[in-house]
Amino acid sequence: MTGKSFSSVWLREPRKAGGPGRSREEIVKAAVELLDEEGLQGLSMRKLGAKLSAGATSVYWYVANKDELLELAYDEVWRMMTVPDPEEVGWRDSAAALAHSMRRVILRYPWAADLIGRMPALGPNAMRVANGMRKMFDLAGFRGLDIDFANSTLTAYVFGMTIPEVAWNATMGDLDDYDADKTREMVRKAAADYPDMLKRIDMGSYEDPAYMRELCFDFGLVSLLDGLERRLTT
Incomplete structure (x- = not known):
């Protein structure tokens, strides 16, 4: 029997910016701003993509899901x-x-x-x-x-x-x-x-x-x- 696997955005090498899309730093900054404005319930890949004027595709290049995006935003809090x-x-x-x-x-x-x-x-x-x-x-x-x-x-x-x-x-x-x-x-x-x-x-x-x-x-x-x-x- 195998146990559940633990996943985290920090447990893999970060992807480099692909093409003309937004950088991870820009995405995290926008995510924090959206969280400040609307809270956890207001954060979604769709809303973040609209805020960035780049669509959700740019976001998914760096994170697999909303939880990984929250991990990035959460670490920004620790930076402060x-x-x-x-x-x-x-x-x-x-x-x-x-x-x-x-x-x-x-x-x-x-x-x-x-x-x-x-x-x-x-x-x-x-x-x-x-x-x-x-x-x-x-x-x-x-x-x-x-x-x-x-x-x-x-x-x-x-x-x-x-x-x-x-x-x-x-x-x-x-x-x-x-x-x-x-x-x-x-x-x-x-x-x-x-x-x-x-x-x-x-x-x-x-x-x-x-x-x-x-x-x-x-x-x-x-x-x-x-x-x-x-x-x-x-």
């Missing part, structure tokens, strides 16, 4: 992430900068949140980020599988905090559109049976929800890095 050299800035600053960069990029390209966990991150940009993470945790003093576990812990935190934020932004939109007084009253009613919680609720202080979410993200990130650093001394 920065990994400072830990030998220059230290492993903690490098990890913190990468985590904040990952969050910003996912929020900037919310369609990518739906690809995390179901789309292989095997492209050169994703590999660059993964290698940078390996380097930072090796420099910190982690060894063997602990390097992989530290990598997974950091990315799980970023994804776990950011993907729900993407979903909130998609469903709730801009909180400035909501009546602040009515929102505060709604929260007070919901927490009426929990007086200790009411003491902690001060909706007037949340003048900039995006800023507060960033503060919350940073609080958790610092706590996570403190925990990883503690493991190195035990």
Whole structure:
């Protein structure tokens, strides 16, 4: 019995441009633009071909299907992430900068949140980020599988905090559109049976929800890095 074969656009040599058609770089750029405009459901070979004014044939020269096209676009998202050299800035600053960069990029390209966990991150940009993470945790003093576990812990935190934020932004939109007084009253009613919680609720202080979410993200990130650093001394 043979198992399923694993396929990826990154597991074969890229095709060189054929004839006067569009280059792979142009196709990927257009795909990202289309994803920004219409999301995952709006991407199709037909629409992309129309956007390129080249027909779907040019697209199929480089990719076999929509999933392969998404792999190319997904790797472009990883290209936007920065990994400072830990030998220059230290492993903690490098990890913190990468985590904040990952969050910003996912929020900037919310369609990518739906690809995390179901789309292989095997492209050169994703590999660059993964290698940078390996380097930072090796420099910190982690060894063997602990390097992989530290990598997974950091990315799980970023994804776990950011993907729900993407979903909130998609469903709730801009909180400035909501009546602040009515929102505060709604929260007070919901927490009426929990007086200790009411003491902690001060909706007037949340003048900039995006800023507060960033503060919350940073609080958790610092706590996570403190925990990883503690493991190195035990």
